[in-house]
Amino acid sequence: MPELPEVETTRRKIEPLLLGRTLTRIEHDAPHKYTDTHKAEGRTVIGIGRRGKYLLLRLAAFEAALAGEDPGDLELLVHLGMTGGFRLEAGPHTRVTLHTDQGAVYFNDPRRFGKVAVVRPGEYAAFPTLDGMGPEPLSEDFGEAEFVKAAASAGAVKPWLLSQKPVSGVGNIYADESLWLSRLHPAQKKLTAEEASRLHAAIREVMAAAVAAGGSTLGDGTYQQHDGEAGQFQVHHHAYARTGEPCERCGTPIEKIVLAQRGTHFCPHCQQLQPR
DNA sequence: AAGTATTCCTGGCCGC
DNA sequence: TGCGGCCAGGAATACT
Numbered sequence: 001m002p003e004l005p006e007v008e009t010t011r012r013k014i015e016p017l018l019l020g021r022t023l024t025r026i027e028h029d030a031p032h033k034y035t036d037t038h039k040a041e042g043r044t045v046i047g048i049g050r051r052g053k054y055l056l057l058r059l060a061a062f063e064a065a066l067a068g069e070d071p072g073d074l075e076l077l078v079h080l081g082m083t084g085g086f087r088l089e090a091g092p093h094t095r096v097t098l099h100t101d102q103g104a105v106y107f108n109d110p111r112r113f114g115k116v117a118v119v120r121p122g123e124y125a126a127f128p129t130l131d132g133m134g135p136e137p138l139s140e141d142f143g144e145a146e147f148v149k150a151a152a153s154a155g156a157v158k159p160w161l162l163s164q165k166p167v168s169g170v171g172n173i174y175a176d177e178s179l180w181l182s183r184l185h186p187a188q189k190k191l192t193a194e195e196a197s198r199l200h201a202a203i204r205e206v207m208a209a210a211v212a213a214g215g216s217t218l219g220d221g222t223y224q225q226h227d228g229e230a231g232q233f234q235v236h237h238h239a240y241a242r243t244g245e246p247c248e249r250c251g252t253p254i255e256k257i258v259l260a261q262r263g264t265h266f267c268p269h270c271q272q273l274q275p276r
Numbered sequence: 277a278a279g280t281a282t283t284c285c286t287g288g289c290c291g292c
Numbered sequence: 293t294g295c296g297g298c299c300a301g302g303a304a305t306a307c308t
Contacts, residue, residue: 263299
């Protein structure tokens, strides 16, 4: 499932395919999922950014202004959902086709959890998670003191991380990995300063390593890059999808539980719930 | 207000 | 072989 490292890898890969190109036509068949995409037609991609798990394509007004239309800049949002990704060729799971003045790029999404929308830059009211997105884990904005303070009164730590509020881009895989590395039980509440500091460092470490490895490609192949290349971080997983395998710190078999409707993997010896 | 359940959606896998 | 049933899960929504 695409989380920050996979989305960032995708961003880097599609940048040379879309930057500076003009979107001539956007084709899809699910208006309720892919909203206002026609507004992007005739506009030029002048930037490809990312916030958390969202890709943000900045669209210049120039071409539209020439055509006598609304001249304000627009933003094309893409969320990859569970199985979304870009491809160079159309396939059975092509959901959105971005036709440009120099060829097409295809948004592929078998399970249709992904989203595409065109909005005014920064107007994210229809996307509450993006609107309330916490700091980027690999930026200076991810302050340790602030994180420690918020963690002191938070509920179960894993659902808290998945909310995208304390930090952006952490999903199921990297939440489990960060908690394993910081030796915290996924259901731990009200982290001490020492625990929260460990988690803060672990999130940065895991995210940086995963971005460097091009993300994780799971056995089911749900995530791969536009060229079919696989990420390499899955070989560094310590907890996620390692149910029953020995913990690499202590040898205890990794356990799987369900927490907040999410499959959750942890070491019952290294990651014990502390009574508070 | 925060926590929990439900919904979306489909490929892949399991067991019979 | 084929089929039904179940599972994966990010985010929005509807509840309690």
